[in-house]
Amino acid sequence: MDSIIKLEDIKVKEWGTAKIEFEVTDENGNPIDGRIAVKINQKTHFNTKVKDGKFSEVMDFSSYHNKEYRLDVIYGGNAECAPSMQTAKIIVEKADPIFISIKELQNACYRLKKWIEVNKKVPGKILIDKHEVTIGNLFNLLVTAVKNLSENNKDDIELKWVQTPSVSSETITEDMLLSYDEYIKITEDLYTEMDENKFCPGFVDYNEEKIGFMNLIYIYSTLITNSSVDNGLLSGVYVTPWKKVVA
Known part of the structure; x- marks a missing residue:
């Protein structure tokens, strides 16, 4: 039948x-x-x-x-x-564009850092102004926010989709300090890559070592949490190996 x-x-x-x-x-x-x-x-x-x-x-x-x-x-x-x-x-x-303010991002980053420190991992999503935002889309927002603040652009940021990587690969074993110029260079490269490919990288290369995607989320959350539209970005940011962050 x-x-x-x-x-x-x-x-x-x-x-x-x-x-x-x-x-x-x-x-x-x-x-x-x-x-x-x-x-x-x-x-x-x-x-x-x-x-x-x-x-x-x-x-x-x-x-x-x-x-x-x-x-x-x-x-x-x-x-x-x-x-x-x-x-x-x-x-x-198609829906109307969704825009996220720096203040809303700061609130999300503060909650995200606390969540990571308690749960020892990165969540798949985070709630921002009643919107469930995937961690890849959040990373795209954070990178865009850092780039904008470096250019004195204080506008709200449009939520755009990028693919979250399935693997976070890291090789750094010691704490390091990224200067303003160093992390802005990384930011510009990340922004270009995600804008063109719609995909978050699993890592970035730095001094022949890899900083993994999960650690990048933590680093950029730190940058946004401690920056503002009035006072600008940090002069530098410390990078701790991810294994130590979640130890």
Whole structure:
């Protein structure tokens, strides 16, 4: 007997969440059980079983910024019904730009540093003015803020999406001091790389050593926490190996 997946296009607001839901029935319209896979642009996001023919899950779409994505649902079949596949679209409706002030960033950085010191790791997201911001997008905001303050630009900063790295690679073993000129040079390189590639690096090279992404989050949080639109940036910032930060 044939199986039928009742799937429609899904509309989601940029930076928002949306519910992926559909029904799986036999050719007579009766709900059926079995294993299903849900893929977006060929990447599997759900691999589970449907019971009574229904699937419904809320998904975070904050990293989806193209106009459309392909949505595939694959049903694996059961003893009575054959496998089937249905395709639809995820349509992303552009939202108004989100702007974050330096003051809001400072508050977020203060909370983030405390969280890291207590939990000994970097969280995946942080809340800024009711917006859930991924740690990669936060890093992009911090780098932009440092660059802007170095240019005496005090404007609010637009929240933009960049990919968070899956690995943070670090080789430094001793404390070091980055002068203003040194960390501004690193900042300019980071800003250019993220603006062009939409991807946070897993590390930066400094004096033939690597400062890892997690440590960079901590360093830039320190810079923003201790800087202001009135007094500018720090004259230098100490870098402690990440293993010591979370020891």
